[in-house]
Amino acid sequence: MAGLTLRNVVKKYGETQVMHGVDLDIEHGEFVVFVGPSGCGKSTLLRMIAGLEEISDGTVAIGDTVVNDVAASKRGVAMVFQTYALYPHMTVYKNMAFGLKQAKTDPAEIDRRVKGAAEILQLGDYLDRSPRNLSGGQRQRVAIGRAIVRDPEVFLFDEPLSNLDAALRVQTRLEIARLHERLGNTMIYVTHDQVEAMTLADKIVVLRDGRVEQVGSPIELYENPRNAFVAQFIGSPKMNFFGAGDIASTAAAALGKDLPSSQEVGLRPEHLTVCDAANAVVSGKLDIVENLGEYAMVHMITDSGVSFIAKTEKPPQAHKGDTINFTIKPELAHYFDAQTGLRA
């Protein structure tokens, strides 16, 4: 059982550098989620840990062993692919047993482990079927089973839910959480979906353009984003940003401080509450209301033309074009440097 240590990990394709010196410590048993927009390098980083991509510079260590030059199958990691990547010509049983067979495991032991994994994943009735005859969710479970039987130190998941429909995604997400609880292994999970990241992770790693923007627990990232990018990426709907010219004239009083022109203030939609004009932090004209029953998304446009969203419990009693004022508790406002995006 082991954690992971990444030191100054660099990836280059020819002259193009895509990972710019990533440092990361992952402790044993942690559930770590790599999150970021597409092209941020999260999958590349995972594949470097897996051994499917060469590490151009720096080191990846699993436990105390630097694995840069160790073959993928010898690293003690198992991977679940986005497309499942099951062997279409083998039954479910053979799919799960294949890796153990390659390792020349004793057949009785293979049988025990495959059946054990099948029981955990409720695949017992499907062992003789070929992947072709399984549903998407079942295929996903076989892919997970194939990882489990190898009893790896570290599980790697590459966007494992993105090929499933919405309902199944929620269910499988829960199953993965349960699996982590049950097995207690280190798991690294790549996703672009911040909801998956928030719900599953012990620790989230936010990546952008091959750099780590912030590492922390979901709540840390939500409450104390280090920069505007992380602030906007974590949380749904996105955090609203306003410059000094976009906020209401009464904002300084409500927020307890002036917003310098060199800064932006970030206000989460769920923290905005409707108020009267005297206490307004931001105000604008109503554009569209999306009423979801349990809450409403109120889409607004300020006089300066900035769009923002407020998430309110009830839809406002107003029509398109009406002015609505919003306020926020001063401690929930986030300030960022307008130039660098760093927390001010």
Added chain:
Amino acid sequence: MAAVTERSNFGKIAWPVVAWIVALIFFFPIFWLVFTSFKTDADAVKPEHLFRFTPTLENYTNMTQNYDYWRFAINSVITSTFATLFALFVGVPAAYAMAFNPSRHTKDILMWMLSTKMLPAAAVLYPMTFLTKNFLGIFDTHFLVIVVLCLINLPIVIWMLFTYFKEIPKEIIEAGKMDGVNTWGEIKDILIPLAWGGIASTALLTFIFCWNEAYWTVRLTTIDAATLSKLIEGNRAPEGLFFGRLSAVSTAAIAPIVILGWFCQKQLVQGLTFGAVK
């Protein structure tokens, strides 16, 4: 799914008619060949005996008595089989490497291989004959025919296999890597079972090409390694054309491959259209 389009009654009748006409045009030479093979050489050239003639098996009996058809046939089987096997033996790993570990030059290499097919065979006839006859001493051997057939078909083999292998998701090969298979295992346990249909139709097509090849087999053999192509060529006798005899030899030469193709037509069609739609 084809889109629903309006079709006139005229179209419903006209298209099948056109299809039949085209099919008959293609089939006619084969029909004529087989038909003529049952005429005597004298009847074969006389217009009045175009359809009215006494069928005879004489041409076929002569064939086995006078020229030992079976020796040529066996040579064809040996050379075509081994040439196909060697082409696959080289082609499968080559296509695998290019499909799953492409480099910046993979496209160029593929084009370069194809470009060898653009070389007119006649341009290298003299060097080939000289080298094999006077220098290497392998003229008219099975070895030479197998090597030549293998090499002239290799570009097509690699191109076809490359196209089939490209259809296999890269992740499946990567899953194999994670499961600890080595390169040979990837080919044997994952690639070949998955691309089996494609490999089979490639093999079949290569075999047909080898069997029908005439330019080199005629020129690089005399007796020992002579194939059925050579037998046909040999019956284009200098003392005039014996159409009946020539037709019988030709029919006997193409029969095995036509029968093979007939039994494998499903595989062939599947293989040739695989990848065109996906």
